[in-house]
Amino acid sequence: EAGVTQFPSHSVIEKGQTVTLRCDPISGHDNLYWYRRVMGKEIKFLLHFVKESKQDESGMPNNRFLAERTGGTYSTLKVQPAELEDSGVYFCASSQFNLRVRTEAFFGQGTRLTVV
C-alpha cells in the first residue's frame, strides 16, 4: 500500500511568486493534515481536513495560504504571494483513526520550500 506522497520534494521560488504543494494521502484516510517546520523551529500544525471539509485551520499563518481538498482525496496548499519567512519544510499527514488507543498519523516525506 502506498504511503502519503508529497509533490514536489523541493521547490525554490522567488519572493512574490506562487507555489502549490500537493499531498496524496493514504487511500481511504478521511483525515488529512498539513504541518510546517520553519528553520530552527518546531513542527507546527497548520490545518486539518475531514474529507473535503476544513475541520481546524487554526494554524494557518495568514491569508496568503490557501488549502483545498476537492473531492476529499488529494490536497493542495497554495502560497500566494510567497514571502521569505515561508521557507521551510511542509509535511502532510493522513489518518483514519477510530481507536482511542492508537491515533496514528502517517506522514509524507515533506516538501522543502525555499523562497529567495
Place this chain on the structure above:
Amino acid sequence: LAKTTQPISMDSYEGQEVNITCSHNNIATNDYITWYQQFPSQGPRFIIQGYKTKVTNEVASLFIPADRKSSTLSLPRVSLSDTAVYYCLVGDFYNQGGKLIFGQGTELSVKP
C-alpha cells in the same frame, strides 16, 4: 494541551538500551502519550502510544508511572539506524481530531 519537556540530545553506542524521558506535569485525565521518530529528510513516524503503566511493541517500550507526569521511551539494543529525533507528544488526540503538537524533540545519536 499539555506541554512536554525532553532532553535536547542524547548519545549512545550500538547494542545499548536507550531510555528517553519526557516530562508532562500538566497532563489531563483524557490525554494519551505518544512518541514519534523522525529520520533526516523524512516525516515523523509513529512509534508507540500509551495511557498508563507499560506498553510494548516490536519497536519500543513505553513506561508510564502512576501519576502520569512523565513517561520513558525505551529502545532496546539500538543500532546506527536508530539515529533520529524522537518526539514525545501528549494530548486527547481522539477528541482533538488527531492534531499533534510537537515539541523540540530529542536528537539521539548512536555511535559504533
